[in-house]
Amino acid sequence: MLLVLAIFDSFFTYFGIRNDHITEANPLMHFVYETNIPGFYLLKICLPLLLIYLLTKLQPNRHIQILLSIAIILYTFVFLQHLFWISLLT
Known part of the structure; x- marks a missing residue:
């Protein structure tokens, strides 16, 4: 569930920023988006993956x-x- 939500978040955030519907509120992610869009996706998806991996190693x-x-x-x-602001677009 966490990974699926993270993937949706990355795509919806990219779409919203790219089309000037939203801005990235997280200053770190804003910087990554402005400098490296593939890195933006990588970070947005890899952080939850890292958490999921760590959960397999912890009791x-x-x-x-x-x-x-x-x-x-x-x-x-x-x-x-994201669903709310997308609904405002239609």
């Missing part, structure tokens, strides 16, 4: 589950924001 516990749930909730919120 499952309540704290890890809470952090993963928070990450999924945040990505879901961003996904819903």
Whole structure:
């Protein structure tokens, strides 16, 4: 779920920035977008992949589950924001 949301986020963010519908709120990602668009995609998708990889190496516990749930909730919120502004375009 986390990876799918991250992929959607990267494509929707790129589309929105490219067509002047949104701006990147994260200063680091804004800098990466301005300097290297493939790097933008790589970073947007590899960070959740790194988290997923780390989760396979850690002992499952309540704290890890809470952090993963928070990450999924945040990505879901961003996904819903993207859907909202896309709905305003139609």
